[in-house]
Amino acid sequence: MTNSMVASHAKWPAKADAIFAIAGKAQEAIKKHGKENVTNSTLGALMDDNGKLIAFDSVFGTLKAMPNEKISAYAPIAGMPQYLEASVETLFAGYKPDAHIRAVATPGGSGALKIAMWNYTDLGDEILTSDWYWSPYKTISEEAGRHIKTFKLFTEDGHFNVADFKEKFKEILNRQDRIMAILNTPAQNPTGYSISDDEWDEILAFVKEEAKNPEKKIVLLVDTAYIDFAGEKDEKRAFFSKFSNLPNNIFTMVAYSTSKGYTMYGLRLGAIIGISSNEEIADEFNIAALHSGRANWSNGNRGAMLVVSEIYNNKDLLAQYTTEKDEWKGILRRRAEAFVEAAKEVDLELLPYRDGFFVSLPCDNPYEISDALTEKNIFMVPLAKGVRFAVCAVSEEKCRKAPKVIKEVMDQLK
Numbered sequence: 401m402t403n404s405m406v407a408s409h410a411k412w413p414a415k416a417d418a419i420f421a422i423a424g425k426a427q428e429a430i431k432k433h434g435k436e437n438v439t440n441s442t443l444g445a446l447m448d449d450n451g452k453l454i455a456f457d458s459v460f461g462t463l464k465a466m467p468n469e470k471i472s473a474y475a476p477i478a479g480m481p482q483y484l485e486a487s488v489e490t491l492f493a494g495y496k497p498d499a500h501i502r503a504v505a506t507p508g509g510s511g512a513l514k515i516a517m518w519n520y521t522d523l524g525d526e527i528l529t530s531d532w533y534w535s536p537y538k539t540i541s542e543e544a545g546r547h548i549k550t551f552k553l554f555t556e557d558g559h560f561n562v563a564d565f566k567e568k569f570k571e572i573l574n575r576q577d578r579i580m581a582i583l584n585t586p587a588q589n590p591t592g593y594s595i596s597d598d599e600w601d602e603i604l605a606f607v608k609e610e611a612k613n614p615e616k617k618i619v620l621l622v623d624t625a626y627i628d629f630a631g632e633k634d635e636k637r638a639f640f641s642k643f644s645n646l647p648n649n650i651f652t653m654v655a656y657s658t659s660k661g662y663t664m665y666g667l668r669l670g671a672i673i674g675i676s677s678n679e680e681i682a683d684e685f686n687i688a689a690l691h692s693g694r695a696n697w698s699n700g701n702r703g704a705m706l707v708v709s710e711i712y713n714n715k716d717l718l719a720q721y722t723t724e725k726d727e728w729k730g731i732l733r734r735r736a737e738a739f740v741e742a743a744k745e746v747d748l749e750l751l752p753y754r755d756g757f758f759v760s761l762p763c764d765n766p767y768e769i770s771d772a773l774t775e776k777n778i779f780m781v782p783l784a785k786g787v788r789f790a791v792c793a794v795s796e797e798k799c800r801k802a803p804k805v806i807k808e809v810m811d812q813l814k
């Protein structure tokens with residue numbers, strides 16, 4: 401008799417989620433040794449210096465002040481129009497592309513990624529992303545019968561590796577008539593890298609050249625999950641205006657999330673935003689995204705949508721929210737700077753950090769290093785090519801202390 405009942409496409413190896421597994425160990429260590437003696441840099445959420453989750457008062461005050469029936473009702477499948485307007489305007493700020501733009505609400509950025517991958521690639525297609533990437537890209541693509549292929553994110557001198565991007569992109573385009581490239585920027589997870597405006601120019605000049613072949617369909621998917629914690633003011637949004645007037649066979653999507661920017665992780669709200677020079681292509685996107693919404697989750701979190709639109713439309717509330725967010729953006733930057741400086745002092749190699757929640761360290765034996773560090777009460781997530789330190793979750797003081805210990809452990813295990 402068989403001990404399996406799932407359909408053949410739903411059979412996956414049982415493996416514990418690496419992040420939640422190590423986060424669990426960190427919690428045990430905290431119980432045993434006290435939180436002041438443990439550096440828990442595992443989870444990608446903003447925490448205060450004592451490890452308590454930050455949840456903005458402006459956001460949750462607004463939600464809790466809402467009449468129950470406003471939160472409880474169904475939202476339209478597309479999302480509430482005032483939410484879609486608020487999210488698009490807030491995301492692009494002064495850099496809205498000159499193009500036809502459509503938006504459909506999703507459960508978080510994850511839902512947006514799912515809609516994009518499902519509707520803009522074919523069964524068996526290869527999807528291109530960088531060798532350092534957020535592992536759910538693989539989970540989402542695999543579930544749909546697509547495969548992730550990678551290019552090297554960095555050059556030897558720590559810049560975006562445009563040459564390798566081009567090479568791998570061309571290889572895929574030789575095999576397929578459509579290609580999707582996922583770029584997680586600014587403030588990439590796990591490296592903290594942000595593609596510069598000049599690098600964007602190079603990327604777009606290249607894809608425009610490739611798009612001269614009318615048989616090819618090029619899809620860019622920009623994952624902006626951490627954009628609210630990148631750069632000063634809106635400078636890290638300037639690249640959006642480069643998506644203006646692109647040829648019809650380049651379709652751009654932005655996976656938008658309110659998880660980090662509004663600290664609404666568990667409320668599950670995001671949007672998939674489609675950008676095209678061609679109105680029919682934009683409308684076609686809207687139809688496909690709506691169909692996927694209905695097929696997968698029906699509709700989104702109405703209360704969360706109203707929070708985003710109220711913050712956008714109420715000047716005082718917006719000011720309160722901006723103050724809270726900017727305060728935490730500053731704390732995050734100081735923590736990251738402390739970590740980067742301390743790493744420099746002890747000659748600990750880091751990947752080029754620019755913005756955001758994480759710093760990553762390359763190494764050949766990530767699991768061994770992560771394991772050995774738990775003995776020193778430092779908890780970091782092992783990745784395929786290194787280990788990740790979540791500055792978002794660790795006090796500035798601990799960020800300053802950790803690199804020396806990490807360096808010692810890495811040297812011992814060389």
Ligand SMILES: Cc1ncc(COP(=O)(O)O)c(C=O)c1O
Pocket residue numbers: 444507508509510511534584588589623625656657658659665669670
């Ligand atoms: C790179 C990246 N993209 C997208 C997301 C989507 O997050 P959510 O579905 O919570 O909005 C995350 C969350 O951790 C992420 O790290």
